Amino acid sequence: MSNRAAQPALKTPVSANGKRGGNGKARDQEQNIEIGLDGLVGHAGYAVRRFQIWIFQDFIRTLAAVDIKPTQYSVLTVIGANPGLSQMAVAKRLGIERARLVHLLDSLEDRKLVRRVQSRTDRRSHALHLTARGEASLRQFKLLAAEHERHVAEKIGAENREQLLRILAPFT
Amino acid sequence: MSNRAAQPALKTPVSANGKRGGNGKARDQEQNIEIGLDGLVGHAGYAVRRFQIWIFQDFIRTLAAVDIKPTQYSVLTVIGANPGLSQMAVAKRLGIERARLVHLLDSLEDRKLVRRVQSRTDRRSHALHLTARGEASLRQFKLLAAEHERHVAEKIGAENREQLLRILAPFT
DNA sequence: AACAATTGTTGTCGTCAACAACAATATTTC
C-alpha cells in the first residue's frame, strides 16, 4: 500500500497479522466466506437501513422511464389528494423541510406538473395544485409504483409485506 | 409573497384558488386537519423511510454520549467479530463503498479504536483490528445499543420488532 | 402602532451514495 499519502497506513507498520485472517494464502474468494455480523443481527436499524436502500433503488429503477424519485412521488401524491395545500402543510405532512420542498416544487413546476397559485386568504402562502398534465402523469406514476410494490411483495413475500405495512403504519 | 427572487412564484399569478382549498377562511389550524396520503398508504417504501429516520435518530441520541453513529457502530462490530478483514471485505459485507470506508476508518483510527495493520500476504491491503481500547469501548457501545433496541421495542411493540427482524433478515 | 409569529426563499454545513481517476501491488496470459 502506501500510495499518494500513506501516513495513516504506516502508522502501525508492524505487529502480527492476527489469527483467523480471512484472506490467508487460501484466497478462495474472501467475499464468499461467511463474515459474521455478531451483534449486528438483532439490530432493527441495520436491517431497516439495508432494506430501505434496496426498496428505494427498485423504486427509482422502476420509475426511471418517467424520471420520478420517491420524494417527488410522495409530494405529487399528497398534492393530488389534497389540492390547495400550502407548502408548509405539505412539508409537515411528509416530514421534509420547507427549505427542501422549495427546490422539489421548483423542479416539478418546471416540468409543468404542479402549480403554485397565490392564496387569496394568506398572501404569504401558495396553494399547491396539480396541473392537468400533472394529474394525467400521476395516474401513470401510480401504475408504475404499483408495479414496484409488486416487486417488494415478490422479494419479501406478500404476507410479510402486509405485516410490515401494519407494523409501520404509525409512522406514515 | 414575492420575496427576494419571486419569479417562480409569479409564473402563474392568476387563476382560481381551486375548489376544496384546505385552508379557507376557516383557519382552524391546518396542521391538525387530516391530510390524506391517498396512494402513499400502502407503499412500503414510504413507511420504511419514515421508520428508518426515526430509528437512526434514536440510535444517535442514545449513543450521543460516546459519539458513535450507526455506520461507525456497524464497522466496529464487524471488525470485532472478524479481526483481520481487509477494507474491501468490510465494505462489501456492510454494503458501503470502499471510498467511504476510508474516511470512517480514518476517524476510528484517530480515536484509537481501530488499527490498520499491513497484511503480509497481500501488501496492497490492510488487516483491520480493534485496539484494546476499541474492544473495551465496543463493549460499552453494545450496552447502549441494546438500550436503543429497547426503545424500538417500546415504540412498535416487542412482538412487532421480532417479526420485523424476521422479515428483514434476508437483507442483513 | 409596536411587537411577535408565520411563510416562502436563499444560503451554508455536514452526511452520504455514486462515480472516476490514480499508485501500488497482485494475478493472469502469452
Place this chain on the structure above:
DNA sequence: GAAATATTGTTGTTGACGACAACAATTGTT
C-alpha cells in the same frame, strides 16, 4: 519472465438530503 489485466486503498467530484440560520413579506397579537 515480460506484458496485459485486475484488485486494493486513496483522493476527488458530483448530487441528493437533513439541519440550520437569516431574510423579506405578510399575518396575528397586544
